[in-house]
Amino acid sequence: MLATSRWVRWAAPVCVVALALALRLWNLGNPHSLVFDETFYVKDAWSLFNNGYESTWPAGADALFAGGNTDIYSTDPSFVVHPPLGKWLIALGMVAVGPGSDWGWRISTVIIGVLAVVLLMLIARKLFGSLTLAVIAGFLLAIDGHAIVMSRVALLDNSVMFFALLGFGAILLDRPWHARRLGAWLDGRRAAGLDPHWGPTLWWRPWLLAAGLTFGLACSVKWSGVYFLAAFGVYTVVVDALARRRAGVSFWASAAVLKQAPANFLLLVPLAVITFLASWTGWFVTRGGFYRNWADSLGAAWTGPLAWVPHSMQSFWHYQASAYTYHVGLATPHPYQANPLTWLFMIRPTSMYYAGTSRGENGCASDSCSAAITSVGNPLIWWAATAALFYLVYRLARYREWRVGLIMMGMVAGYLPWLMYPNRTVFQFYTITFEPYLLLGITFVIGLSLGLSPGVRTRRPDPIQQTNGIRLVVVFLILALLISAFFYPLWTGMQTSFTFWQLHTWMPSWR
Structure with a gap:
């Protein structure tokens, strides 16, 4: 009996990790082109690895790079506004698999996304003292579309999320x-x-x-x-x-x-x-x-009391000041920019890739077909987690529970600062940095339903209430899994009929 219990304790988390890995690896090389901001980070990563700094590329470099002509970077520097670590990580995948391989561009992001599922389960286990709740938290991150998309494209935000977590x-x-x-x-x-x-x-x-x-x-x-x-x-x-x-x-x-x-x-x-x-x-x-x-x-070097500072550090400071000026002043209109006030409600998810085709083109079997990568989260998970977040605000004000306070601090760090820049060009996919805390929040509420949340000021449910709570949670998890299966083609660039794509535009702003 003890051996069986130990096997279950290991099997459940392992199954969640295997599911996360499968959903992130399947058809990873589709499309074989640089999508969205991969055009910056993949090429920057490769020139960074070879030159030690990000360099410029010739016109039309994206198609040439995807075609395997990867060493066409120059030695001229490129002005980049993000630090190098995320690009070094992308470069490691390219070194391991090959710079011309779409898997090479994205494999590091996949690994980070899967490790985030493992880490979230470990944190939930420590925070709630429940293996069941830990597995639920990891399962929700494993199947959520936003987390899946951000683990399948070579962007930087998944790495920010992981290190912050x-x-x-x-x-x-x-x-x-x-x-x-x-x-x-x-x-x-x-x-x-x-x-x-x-x-x-x-x-x-x-x-x-x-x-x-x-x-x-x-x-x-x-x-x-x-x-x-x-x-x-x-x-x-x-x-x-x-x-x-x-x-x-x-x-x-x-x-x-x-x-x-x-x-x-x-x-x-x-x-x-x-x-x-x-x-x-x-x-x-x-x-x-x-x-x-x-x-x-x-005439550029500092004078006066700071003249002793090495020129390399003076140049570095000037670079960082220029990057900061760029960050706070970025207000270039973009069709998929999203006001931070709408992020929690997933009003304007980011389209990373879209290709429309007609019958007979690239295997299209309908009058028209679509292939899309859209960072829309699982609607049931996302909106339920947002509702749970507002409930946690109430619980924190009333009961001052430290677990709730810690989760809310993750939301404060990942979300609230963006409200200071209402005119800056920002995107819904930035929310990946605080998604783990949204999921910890809904896991806490699920724990209340199951009677598993430790140290909370609430009356323990009677057996009938607990049974109803278990049924409700099971139904929620099953529905979440089915919705993820329904949306999965739109998270992975699969070609579908245009009608199928339209069935997923639950809001006009999702187009």
């Missing part, structure tokens, strides 16, 4: 570590008859160091990773203050802000900055990168 996991593990160390220190002081006053400054917090590293990795893919570093940096100070108050520390608030917060800053930020700088190693050790020699030009 790693940081989230580190913050989760820091909570009990900090509580144990704080409790042990206070017990020792009180045993000696001493008033703890402010409490200690805890310097050895390895999970905060891990969070600094992983949030730094997120920043090294896209600048938006800094929002996770900042949000969870503030979160640790708040959590430390509340822990001291619960422990009976007299000056708990000032202790957290004045004593522990500087230590937390030094544990998180310097390592994140070092990680970010390390990701630019190729730019620093070569001389051909964009703005690499800016400070060497006449």
Whole structure:
């Protein structure tokens, strides 16, 4: 019996991972062309690998690259506004499989997407203390269309999501570590008859160091990773203050802000900055990168108190300032741009690829056919998770449950900063960075229905209610799976009849 139970504990997560891998690998090479922003990141990745910096390409390079003519990059630098790490990861896949292979372009993103499913299950297991809820969370990420699409195209956002989720996991593990160390220190002081006053400054917090590293990795893919570093940096100070108050520390608030917060800053930020700088190693050790020699030009170098700063760092700072100016000022109209206020409701998903054909063309058996890659999520999962999010806001206000607060902090870091840029050109697919927290939120609500959520202030359901809750959850999961099967052709570029494609445009804005 024990062996059977152990087998089930392993089999369920393994099946979820296998499902995620299959859905992301099937027909990965379709289409054999650079889709959407792959035109930037794939070519940048290959020139970065070969030159140490992103280079320019000739006109018509996309078709030539897809045709196997991949070494047509120049040595002239290209102005790119995203850090290099995500492109290095794409390049690793190209080195392993071949730069002319569509699998080579996308395999790294697939691996990251599957690892994210594994990581989400591990986090949910630790957060909720339930293997069932962990498997449900992983299953929802495995079958959701938005996560599938973002794991099948060579874009950067999937990597931001993964590294930020790693940081989230580190913050989760820091909570009990900090509580144990704080409790042990206070017990020792009180045993000696001493008033703890402010409490200690805890310097050895390895999970905060891990969070600094992983949030730094997120920043090294896209600048938006800094929002996770900042949000969870503030979160640790708040959590430390509340822990001291619960422990009976007299000056708990000032202790957290004045004593522990500087230590937390030094544990998180310097390592994140070092990680970010390390990701630019190729730019620093070569001389051909964009703005690499800016400070060497006449009259450009800094003067006065900062004149001692090496020219390489002055040039780097100038590059980052230029990239920031580009980011905040980007307002180029795009047919698939989406206002962040609409993201949670999935009003304008991003079309990554679309090809229309007529009967007899490329095997089309209907009067007209469509092949599409659209990053629309599973509507049932997405809208149910959004409803759960609003419910979690209510629960946090009423019960102040720490699990809910931690999940909501992930949403704050991944979503709220985009509301500061209402005029910037942004897209629905950016939501992949906070989708894991949406799914943790709905998993928490599912746990309430099943009576599995630990430490919640709610009456335990009676057997009839629990049975009804189980039935409701099972029906929800089955419907979610069926809807994913229905939408899967539109997530993977399969050729279908135009009528079939139209059946999936549930809103006019999905066209």
